Amino acid sequence: MLRRLDLLCIGLRFCALFVVLLASGCSSPTRLDAVPVNLEEKAVVHDMTGIRIWADSEDVTEMAAAGHAQAVREQAYLASTGHQGPLPPANYLAISGGGENGAFGAGLLVGWTATGTRPMFKLVTGISTGALTAPFAFLGPAYDEKLREVYTSLSGKDVLEERGFMAALFDDAMADNAPLRATIARYFDQPMLDAIAEECRKGRILLIGTTNLDARRPVIWNIGAIAERRDPGALDLVHDILLASAAIPGAFPPVMIKVNVNGKIYEEMHVDGGASTQVFVYPPSLEIASTGIKRDRRLYVIRNARLDPDWAQVERRTMSIAGRAISSLIQTQGVGDLYRIYLTAKRDNVDFNLAYIPKTFTRTLQEPFETAYMKELFDLGYDLAVKGYPWSKSPPGFAVPELKTSALTQNKTTRQFAGLGAYEFAQ
Numbered sequence: 001m002l003r004r005l006d007l008l009c010i011g012l013r014f015c016a017l018f019v020v021l022l023a024s025g026c027s028s029p030t031r032l033d034a035v036p037v038n039l040e041e042k043a044v045v046h047d048m049t050g051i052r053i054w055a056d057s058e059d060v061t062e063m064a065a066a067g068h069a070q071a072v073r074e075q076a077y078l079a080s081t082g083h084q085g086p087l088p089p090a091n092y093l094a095i096s097g098g099g100e101n102g103a104f105g106a107g108l109l110v111g112w113t114a115t116g117t118r119p120m121f122k123l124v125t126g127i128s129t130g131a132l133t134a135p136f137a138f139l140g141p142a143y144d145e146k147l148r149e150v151y152t153s154l155s156g157k158d159v160l161e162e163r164g165f166m167a168a169l170f171d172d173a174m175a176d177n178a179p180l181r182a183t184i185a186r187y188f189d190q191p192m193l194d195a196i197a198e199e200c201r202k203g204r205i206l207l208i209g210t211t212n213l214d215a216r217r218p219v220i221w222n223i224g225a226i227a228e229r230r231d232p233g234a235l236d237l238v239h240d241i242l243l244a245s246a247a248i249p250g251a252f253p254p255v256m257i258k259v260n261v262n263g264k265i266y267e268e269m270h271v272d273g274g275a276s277t278q279v280f281v282y283p284p285s286l287e288i289a290s291t292g293i294k295r296d297r298r299l300y301v302i303r304n305a306r307l308d309p310d311w312a313q314v315e316r317r318t319m320s321i322a323g324r325a326i327s328s329l330i331q332t333q334g335v336g337d338l339y340r341i342y343l344t345a346k347r348d349n350v351d352f353n354l355a356y357i358p359k360t361f362t363r364t365l366q367e368p369f370e371t372a373y374m375k376e377l378f379d380l381g382y383d384l385a386v387k388g389y390p391w392s393k394s395p396p397g398f399a400v401p402e403l404k405t406s407a408l409t410q411n412k413t414t415r416q417f418a419g420l421g422a423y424e425f426a427q
Helices: 002-025 037-042 061-080 099-115 129-139 141-153 178-187 190-200 223-229 234-245 318-347 371-386 412-420
Strands: 052-054 090-095 123-127 205-212 217-222 255-261 264-272 297-306 351-357
Touching (some): 099 141, 129 190, 129 297, 141 178, 178 234, 190 223, 205 234, 217 223, 234 255, 318 351, 351 371
Parallel strands (some): 123 205
Antiparallel strands (some): 205 264
């Protein structure tokens, strides 16, 4: 018995020594200090002000002013083309996250082009995989073939490189997304950034969402404003933003963005915008219908996911239970986002239209970013669009009676800044 105990003790000591030696040879990634909470509002990226806002802020002054400036630009551009009479309808497009399921939205957009009825969007927003789609959607049908290529020919090797199991203990993610950065750089080049800047000068707006994990707050980046600055680091910054928006925490490394506060350099940790919201249009505190400017406004939301319950028998195992619960959380968060957007649209007299993956699509993903899976989903979106997609006028299971505006406009800050052009931001 004593002999067996001695052997057990020796074995435990050896294991402990092995862990210590392994840990000494592995060091976690380092970073600069995060921006102190009392200085968050003063952080500046690349000395470029006015390129981002907190999506959860009630102070819409800066966003309203930027929107008013874009409205003036749009009116000037329309006048230069000989346009007379009322302003044309303003169409907004919001593209959600969804990983590989982004192929559905891409196919829907390309199929929409084929019908000849796809509008030019005044405002395009994207988050996570939607952030990768949004620039192509913003620039229009001329970029459809590139969009098709992204979602029908790429595979897992173009997105990630798996790390060893020890990454869970000593690294910042289970996979390296350097391949995705290279893919983004291959498709999103300087000419594309210049084209976005040109459209921005016409009064159009392209917004991408990330999550500042230090602050635990959503951030909206104005890609057109960045493109117009012609800063030497503008293209790399946009690459960082797109990569960050799709950086699923734990799966992909966060993107560290250096900022300047009163002459001192800090680092912000940015991850998947889906950690804050699955889809967005504009902050609810921005009340765009309050200035009295008459114009038809239509919103199209593409939710790259199924919205039905998606039944499955769950194994009584820790990882199975946790994985299923997280999946449920993401789905219900996405539905909640749609409810919020729908109510905001109703308040602002914006025509609401929703597309999502039908429950008839039951193919199972065999591996991350499986090419065959994405191609089939792209084709589904394309075929549905070509046949005339039946846009839903409200989120599934949600319908409310018409509400009086006075019951929905209790935010004092919104009323205070409405006259500064909040409407024009998305008009």
